[in-house]
Amino acid sequence: MTAILSSTIISLLLYFQNYLLVLTYGSYGFISKKVPCACSICVTDRENSNWFSERYDPNIPLLLNSTNGVLHANVSRWWKELQSSAGNYTEVVDQLFPLFPDKKHYSDAGPDRCRTCAVVGNSGNLLGSNYGPLIDFHDFVMRTNKGPTEGYEKDVGSKTTHRIVYPESAVDLDNSTHLVLFPFKILDIQWLISAFTTRHITQTYTKVPSTIKANKDKVMILHPEFIRYVYDNWAERHDRYPSTGFLSLIFALHICDEVNVFGFGATSDGIWHHYFDKTLTSYEISVHAGRFENETINRLQQENKILMHKGWT
Numbered sequence: 001m002t003a004i005l006s007s008t009i010i011s012l013l014l015y016f017q018n019y020l021l022v023l024t025y026g027s028y029g030f031i032s033k034k035v036p037c038a039c040s041i042c043v044t045d046r047e048n049s050n051w052f053s054e055r056y057d058p059n060i061p062l063l064l065n066s067t068n069g070v071l072h073a074n075v076s077r078w079w080k081e082l083q084s085s086a087g088n089y090t091e092v093v094d095q096l097f098p099l100f101p102d103k104k105h106y107s108d109a110g111p112d113r114c115r116t117c118a119v120v121g122n123s124g125n126l127l128g129s130n131y132g133p134l135i136d137f138h139d140f141v142m143r144t145n146k147g148p149t150e151g152y153e154k155d156v157g158s159k160t161t162h163r164i165v166y167p168e169s170a171v172d173l174d175n176s177t178h179l180v181l182f183p184f185k186i187l188d189i190q191w192l193i194s195a196f197t198t199r200h201i202t203q204t205y206t207k208v209p210s211t212i213k214a215n216k217d218k219v220m221i222l223h224p225e226f227i228r229y230v231y232d233n234w235a236e237r238h239d240r241y242p243s244t245g246f247l248s249l250i251f252a253l254h255i256c257d258e259v260n261v262f263g264f265g266a267t268s269d270g271i272w273h274h275y276f277d278k279t280l281t282s283y284e285i286s287v288h289a290g291r292f293e294n295e296t297i298n299r300l301q302q303e304n305k306i307l308m309h310k311g312w313t
């Protein structure tokens, strides 16, 4: 009874939130000719923001499969220099799809679909937020790297449909969670294969797990061309390559109709740390252009494409 009541309240809240946005951005909505999705506001409605349309490419390949793996020479050159490693890309990618599902993923966008997504970062601003139930209410809950749920359910929720990792940040997953590998080098793809077969790779630039618990039938690999696209169009070539959190957010814009963002940015007193440890993270000195990514994320919010939830603290 309490559960039903609280989920009703949450749906009302979510509905009300959208309603407010509709009011705020008045002209959009009921008179629109062709509705791109069934939510009250759709990410891919490209008519209402020139800034967004100039950057968003609905045709970019998102995830690798057996037919789209060949890279443009310029993408190939760039990607192979991010974190250089030996190995023949073509030969490695050829081993992927006998092993993992070979599909066209998430191409079901249309006027009848309203897929809501929560992109959950690892910021300390989640602590004390009580966002757990709100986060779990989404169709997809996408988490990055090691961010745990156990012990933090009240603030971060307990559901994880997608866990976005690279080998150095991988953790064991539930059987129902998609492992989404963001590859920054050929060795990362080799590690993925090894983790589900021979388990012989234990080292990249640091020690990595030789295997992880995860459902092989739910593995996905981000397309290198997508990483380049995010770098070019959304990070506007700031610094060397985008952060995992930023890539995840743009990924969500491509597979979801409504995107809510949690656990990004600093705490209200300006401190950058993870909610699950006290290690301070600095966005100024990393390879990622934290400041510019932050501005792009702020702009996405202004353009009504995402909704940021920054916590109460």
Ligand SMILES: *[C@@H]1O[C@H](CO)[C@@H](O)[C@H](O)[C@H]1NC(C)=O
Binding pocket: 072, 073, 074, 075, 232
């Ligand atoms: C890479 O090459 C393709 C086709 O050759 C071109 O369409 C694309 O704009 C190029 N991308 C970059 C980043 O130069």
Ligand SMILES: *[C@@H]1O[C@H](CO)[C@@H](O)[C@H](O)[C@H]1NC(C)=O
Binding pocket: 088, 089, 090, 091
């Ligand atoms: C990678 O392997 C493919 C297929 O075995 C081969 O045709 C290609 O020349 C190799 N590329 C490099 C750079 O060695």
Ligand SMILES: *[C@@H]1O[C@H](CO)[C@@H](O)[C@H](O)[C@H]1NC(C)=O
Binding pocket: 060, 061, 062, 063, 064, 065, 066, 067, 068, 102, 103, 104, 105
């Ligand atoms: C692979 O993905 C592309 C889009 O990047 C899609 O057009 C193609 O149908 C997919 N291939 C398979 C075998 O699912």
Ligand SMILES: *[C@@H]1O[C@H](CO)[C@@H](O)[C@H](O)[C@H]1NC(C)=O
Binding pocket: 175, 215, 217
């Ligand atoms: C995990 O899910 C797969 C189907 O995706 C199923 O075949 C397998 O038995 C499940 N494993 C466990 C331990 O539940």
Ligand SMILES: *[C@@H]1O[C@H](CO)[C@@H](O)[C@H](O)[C@H]1NC(C)=O
Binding pocket: 265, 283, 290, 291, 294, 295, 298
């Ligand atoms: C990110 O943007 C917010 C909102 O404008 C701002 O308060 C914050 O200082 C920015 N953080 C960084 C690291 O630039």
